[in-house]
Amino acid sequence: MLRRSAWLAVGQMRATNDVEANLRQCAQLVHQASLRRCSLLCLPEAFDFMGEAPGEAMSVAEPLDGPLMSRYRDLARSHDIWLSLGGFHEKIEGDDTHLYNAHVVVDNEGEIRAVYRKIHLFDVSIPNGPVLKESNGTRSGSSLTALDSPGRREKHSHLVDDPSNPHGQVGTLGLSVCYDLRFSELYLAYRQHAEADVLLVPSAFTATTGRAHWLPLLRARAIETQCYVAAAAQVGRHNAKRESYGHACIIDPWGEVVASCGEKELGIAVAEVDLAYMDQIRTNMPVFTHRRSDVYGAILPGQPATASEVEVLATTRRA
Numbered sequence: 269m270l271r272r273s274a275w276l277a278v279g280q281m282r283a284t285n286d287v288e289a290n291l292r293q294c295a296q297l298v299h300q301a302s303l304r305r306c307s308l309l310c311l312p313e314a315f316d317f318m319g320e321a322p323g324e325a326m327s328v329a330e331p332l333d334g335p336l337m338s339r340y341r342d343l344a345r346s347h348d349i350w351l352s353l354g355g356f357h358e359k360i361e362g363d364d365t366h367l368y369n370a371h372v373v374v375d376n377e378g379e380i381r382a383v384y385r386k387i388h389l390f391d392v393s394i395p396n397g398p399v400l401k402e403s404n405g406t407r408s409g410s411s412l413t414a415l416d417s418p419g420r421r422e423k424h425s426h427l428v429d430d431p432s433n434p435h436g437q438v439g440t441l442g443l444s445v446c447y448d449l450r451f452s453e454l455y456l457a458y459r460q461h462a463e464a465d466v467l468l469v470p471s472a473f474t475a476t477t478g479r480a481h482w483l484p485l486l487r488a489r490a491i492e493t494q495c496y497v498a499a500a501a502q503v504g505r506h507n508a509k510r511e512s513y514g515h516a517c518i519i520d521p522w523g524e525v526v527a528s529c530g531e532k533e534l535g536i537a538v539a540e541v542d543l544a545y546m547d548q549i550r551t552n553m554p555v556f557t558h559r560r561s562d563v564y565g566a567i568l569p570g571q572p573a574t575a576s577e578v579e580v581l582a583t584t585r586r587a
Contacts, residue, residue, distance in 0.1 A: 389406055
């Protein structure tokens with residue numbers, strides 16, 4: 269039978285405006301995760317490029333079928349590992365002033381399996397910190413994306429073993445990027461409508477906001493959805509204007525931090541995703557059957573996402 273668990277890794281790095289140096293860092297992380305026999309490695313937001321001057325990212329942005337993404341796809345293929353590439357600077361055809369902050373999932377054969385484009389853009393002025401306006405150069409996405417991950421196979425809506433696939437079962441992934449973390453509705457939609465098991469949050473939290481908010485937000489998302497949360501992170505000083513908090517980590521469905529990179533500049537944190545354990549938590553505390561959307565569903569303006577509005581790619585349901 270297909271193993272209902274697998275090893276998952278999150279990466280931590282310090283990207284700069286040197287695309288080649290960033291690729292070398294990522295290659296080291298991929299190699300480390302491969303040696304640990306991980307099924308999936310998550311890289312942080314802006315893994316490809318971290319600039320300093322406004323608009324600098326536009327000069328390096330590429331389409332998803334461009335040469336830079338091809339090199340990351342080659343990394344996945346050559347190391348037989350799935351990659352979560354969060355925060356890729358995706359060029360938009362016909363737009364010379366904006367790009368997408370794209371979360372791309374590549375399988376172990378180097379094929380792009382899913383793309384999510386960051387919905388919530390980071391437009392803030394932090395006291396005693398940087399002034400950031402992501403919307404000046406980034407176009408917001410408008411849809412949610414969930415997908416099957418290593419080890420998932422469909423046959424009459426039941427999981428079956430695939431002898432050609434050595435990977436364990438990571439589960440259904442819900443995609444997001446960094447600042448999205450502050451909006452719980454997004455993750456509740458993944459759990460409710462896509463039956464997500466693992467929420468991916470590739471990030472580059474600033475040092476100021478990270479110290480106060482990073483772990484509380486991640487643990488809250490895990491607890492309220494009863495999902496694993498995998499949060500890759502940027503760390504350290506990228507340039508004179510930008511410093512990231514680090515502390516890439518994996519959190520289990522009970523809200524416990526089960527693996528963390530701390531403040532180290534380059535490395536991975538690895539944990540086992542145990543879907544049987546997750547199911548037990550959901551059975552013992554069935555919060556989603558207790559939700560009273562009839563009472564508070566209309567508090568926020570607009571309508572919540574429905575199953576048809578969450579793009580679910582080849583999703584199967586556990587038997």
